[in-house]
Amino acid sequence: MAKQYTKETIQSVFIEMLNERPLSKITIKEIAERSEINRNTFYYHYEDIYELLSEIFQKEIETFINEYNDTLSWEDSFISASRFALENKKAIYHIYNSMQREELRDYIYNVAGEVMGKYVERVNRNIGASKEDEIMVKEFYQCALTEMVLRWISTGMKEDPNLVIKRIGKLFDGNIERSLSRSGSL
Template identity: 30%
Template sequence: MTSEKLDRRKKYTRMVLKDSLMQLLKEKPLSSITIKEICEMADINRSTFYAHYPDQYALLTQIEDELIEDLKHYLNTANLHEEDEAIDMTVSLLDYFSSKHEECLTLLNEGADSTFQQKVTNVAESFMIKNWMDIYDFDQDTSKYISTFIISGGIQVIKMWMAKGMVQSPKEMARLINDLINKGVEGVR
């Protein structure tokens, strides 16, 4: 068999395994999901699963890490020094969350055995401290408190937006989030 066919097969197998795990995560926590269930849903045998992943936790980690790499890409292309650029970057992030709606909502679910929210928080925090907090010249502890407050609130707003069916446009939500961050509750009135 050619290398190209093997690569396509490998990609396909990993895709169906990821899709199967994501479907099962909508129904129950990872700790209750077996390899057998994943394989049955993916219509592959267990040995094929084990050729790609040691367990369901490694599969979930790969799914999370791929989403996190995408988030890093979005964040690294943004410049938060200007409000319009911050809004554009937030719109891009919301567009990304919208395009990966099911995966992100499933992984951000309170009942999930996922570390995805913590990974998102860590990426956003390091990005924020590196690119935003230095503008205001806060000490490290103050920067950490502020970034934790902003990021936690932002993640909760995004989760609520996705759970409610993303009725508002990404632009509307970006403006709301940025107004809350930059102007507080008074700026949203």
């Protein structure tokens, strides 16, 4: 119980610090001081800041998977899955502009994959496209969403992501179903 509390405190302090300044300006010593622990306690839980960051992203993905609602559209699911990024825009921007950009890209890619995978699988239950085509459609939208989010971050996250995602949904409405339906004739 105390171990979990300590880890949650470290994670919370780290996210708070990321919202204040770039990743490169955060030290383990500062995290430990703000968390009111000693450095050895930090190292008991994490090898370094990058392992801490990786665990935070993994935890967010697991939270989404556990809270996934099969009745939501992919747009609403993606917005729900992006809750952490929307609540911590500065932290995300600081990570994007650090050496850990790849960690952020992987996190976004995994979230997009979970959202699109579950949605495409649900749509395909009524269509019966081959598993290979189902995977291909999922991966196409996973890649497209990942790049859209990375572009949004790189341009300063000025646009309202809810409006952008909803608009993409309207522009491409029905394309997933049509793509899966074509599978049988290929």
